[in-house]
Amino acid sequence: MAKEKEAAKAWVKAHSCKAWHDEWCLVDGTLIPLYDRPNWYGESYFNWKCNYSLNIQVVFLLNLHIIDFSYGHTGTIHDSSTWEGTQLKQDHDKYMKDNEFVWADSAYPVCQLV
Numbered sequence: 001m002a003k004e005k006e007a008a009k010a011w012v013k014a015h016s017c018k019a020w021h022d023e024w025c026l027v028d029g030t031l032i033p034l035y036d037r038p039n040w041y042g043e044s045y046f047n048w049k050c051n052y053s054l055n056i057q058v059v060f061l062l063n064l065h066i067i068d069f070s071y072g073h074t075g076t077i078h079d080s081s082t083w084e085g086t087q088l089k090q091d092h093d094k095y096m097k098d099n100e101f102v103w104a105d106s107a108y109p110v111c112q113l114v
Helices: 002-015 079-083
Strands: 023-033 053-061 066-074 101-103
Touching: 002 023, 002 053, 023 079, 053 079, 066 079
Parallel strands: 023 101
Antiparallel strands: 023 053, 053 066
């Protein structure tokens, strides 16, 4: 992954603000619709879009290669909570240097990593 990481950082530096060159991956959540209400704890799957769903969190590189994900969360779980289940968040010291951070939208808490 080191080569892909460096390639992503080089792309950001060449195509964006040079100050963002240490931001090399992105995170986003999406809702996967379910066909019907689950029998067990069905109300916890009912999301803000008025559908029954699962929430999946995906961490990916700028070339859209998925490098981490978290799944199995009910549709009522917010993206910021689902982010906590990713390996990158749990072991960020293993994957990221001090000055590196992750692109995320406003659904995520502002912290040193995001």
